[in-house]
Amino acid sequence: MGIEEKAGNLGVVTTSLEYVVNWGRTNAMWPLLFGLACCAIEMMGAQSANYDLSRFGMEINRASPRQADLMIVAGRVSRKMAPVVRRLYDQMSDPKWVVAMGDCAACGGVFNNYAIVQGVDEVVPVDVYVAGCPPRPEALIDGIMMLHEKVMREKISGVKERPITISQPLLQVEVAKKHG
């Protein structure tokens, strides 16, 4: 009576190594413990009891970049902070992913000025952008789910998938081109 018997009844389970590795990566993806602005409050909310990120194996925020897999850039990045964010990213061990949480991290948001980096993708390569000012915990969890799906599509060679491009141009682009 034990797991051996149950497994014995299952017979042989075959799967691909790629699937198992990616499954393991998605289910214990530890974020780096840092918040830059108000979005960090929502990130904390996402980790607390009501929204409970630990359902996805993400309950531990690692205070050391060496032990973290995921960087959630929660908030605006000032020009003076940008080298520090890049350094933290460089210190994280591969494989690593970045979520730009909120409008400020994604594109500068309302801070279109000299002091704020206009989108953290100028500093670190971003995998998922989460819109909102600030995004609710549901939106952050949705972004993380999106990232998990992306990780599941990764190849065993470690090659990340290329950014999704829109094959059909948007209507506004067509109109703008027509009118010069």
Add this chain to the structure above:
Amino acid sequence: MDNPTLLSRIRARFPQAVRSSTEFRGALSIDLHADAYADLVTWLRDEPTLRYDFLENICGVDYLGRTPRFEVVAHLVSMQHLHRVCLKVGLPEHNPTIASLTPLFATANYQERETYDLLGIIFTGHPSLTRILMPDDWIGHPQRKDHPLGDEEVAFTFNQEQIYARKPFARE
């Protein structure tokens, strides 16, 4: 201590220093000549009957289009006589230089560095006049009124292709 007494005492001690003075809702502000500034503050601090021994704040203002363009504003408080005075010094655009108050008040150190960083006002006699808020390699003084407000063009669907083509995206 009241405003007319203080003003008359300053006028008696430094006849050339005061350019003008205004009073608004009981608060006295004195417009000074730059060369008398440090001596006057030293005297205000050390004179036993005045004792303005607390520098509340020191900051800079940019009045673009006015001469003199810049202004340094310092608020002094006398804890002993419960009185506050505001000192203003106009500085020309081509040479915004003024004596530092850091030898007199240690609290002026960071505030003068901030004024230098954001407005480009030079405080002579400051122990280390370097940038404090902006990165060390920053060019320009961003709180000046002629500094551009926006940083990058906003990307909309009709122009995002051109903007993203020249945007410096990070690599792995």
